[in-house]
Amino acid sequence: MSNPRSFRSPALQVLDATVPATSVLSGRVLLHEESRFIPHQRGAVDNERGGVVMTGNTADDRALRLRTEAAFTGAMLIDSAPYKTYTATAEQPFLLPSDELFPSVDLSLGFQKARGASAAITPTGYIAPGDSKALKAVIREASLIERADTVVSLPIDVTWLRDDRVDQLIAACARISQPKALVMIAQFDPLKQSKELPGNLRRVVSEVENMMLLRTDLAGLEAMVHGALCAGIGISSTVRHSVAPGEKPAVNKPGPNYPSVLMPELMRFSGAEALSNRYANADAPPCYCAVCDGRGIDRFLGTDRDTRIEAGDHNVLTWSAWVEEMASTTPGLQRKTWWRDKCAAAIDNYALENQRLGLSTKKGFQPPLPLCAWATLPVS
Template structure:
């Protein structure tokens, strides 16, 4: 974890965000943006102040969050996720990763440091819960039950195999024993929702059956979760903060060597595609265009660059698109009408795939293919 400045060096205005401010009403109904802490923090005009916010994620998250508050002037809802689950595996004796350079570090201090750095609520520094690791999961429950603060969200970073048919019931029972809001983080290579066919449906079970569930560090699964009753959710600004891998693993990529291009959210197809992939598919055809404020009707193939300005433009485009969908979703009360809206939206996107492939003269194999989670959201029962 990052080492925040001592309390004596913090502005008094941030220290008043103490443990007496409940987390639930602050976070309810929001879809937050996971910003990567390796970049200089900046205001995002594309973030909706009523329906959005920021999760500062990764190493030095507290320092970057503090700068976002004090230097960039961000006044919105914010969480700080130093992502201890990427380096620490939860054990029965140490379910949380506390600062290693402090002799008498406590969980309460760690949560307080987040609030002092500008967090609206505090996330527990829970370690990665490995496949079938029942004892560490029970240790997280016991530790959560000892927390007396009302400003705290208990992070539950589980291997995606906990959403198998064999394990999902145990995960639900465990989360039901935690009184605070719970932030589920799914850990696995590539998109965890594609590891098994049953995962999208079982994730819905967890979200809908457990009160106060959140889904963080994900992609459009955040919207599916919100439709099915999640308290709050989070979408990563890049693929590295949309997904997470277990401690000791390196994230696998389709091309391990070479330049890194942005991932682009395609509005009509409702999927993220790499800029290189888009440039290749549209090499001999007019590209798909986007009417958002960043694109202003230009083609989506123009993001095939590696400079920082292009990266930021791509990120802002993505945020504007999914934020528009969050706004649409907010027009429906949680319940049947919201679920039907989402199912129909996903089904309409699925129907666009063959039309787009036909337009650009590519076969289904060489052209665009719907991601399995999108297909699941379009076909699973809406009720």
């Protein structure tokens, strides 16, 4: 289903509960991050087509400061990420504030708006593999919400996108009248867990109206191309997916946490250390975004603040240019074909780049499974 709206309404600073979330979020690709730059907004964010999902432990306070101290007027959501610590149950799918005498979801939603959010997100807990009762409880509680400004968060274990579960997930989403924000929960890249997942995620966003995909990577663009209302791309790997409550994010390799860098030609995120090693004896591909200005993408090997900011800005500017390209296509077949061709061209670049570096297919860069799927799944 393609986005019906072609214009963007201004994301006013103060919007009451009657302003629909759909009108504020439609067509936007937001940056999901724990903003470290308050009281300034990251300059790389395109407020025309984007905005911010503020997350982390003190997301609400920082959101308020962004509104008040930085006078930020762009679109903003507050994701306090209850799914990191709380598992949804049949009785209580939402994590309600513990410091209130009469906690209610309405209070939680109103609190986000009072902190400057453009729309409110339900405080849904992690929906464990196959826990149909918890999913049904979300549908039940969502039906009781009378506000127009609400997005129903669905932090699903990624196994919900497997062949044996996805129909149930689609049916559940269709029963929720509000916009629905999927957050995929898994260790490492959720969509790499099994090969049917990218196609099934495409089914969810195209078959159900007003789906969103938050805390993700380039899957956010794939979702938008195939009809999602809105997406949120994480600034770092920890904000590009989440793990189940009680789990710790596994890492491929212990050591310093260097930035991950979006490679424009290959449409992949790579760790700065891997890039630095890979291009130790060869020129790294240059980038022509506003911060790189023709410099190589192997220069982000640092854990200091400035390097992180620069790497993050490079990433945001790179995918924001793709959002701009996407917006210039007509929703539907033309847009889907543009995306498929773009992903296919990136796949072709892997062989080219590996050959330039004198690396075999096995030792060189390998295209991520989701990118291969986006390049080959049929468009219709």
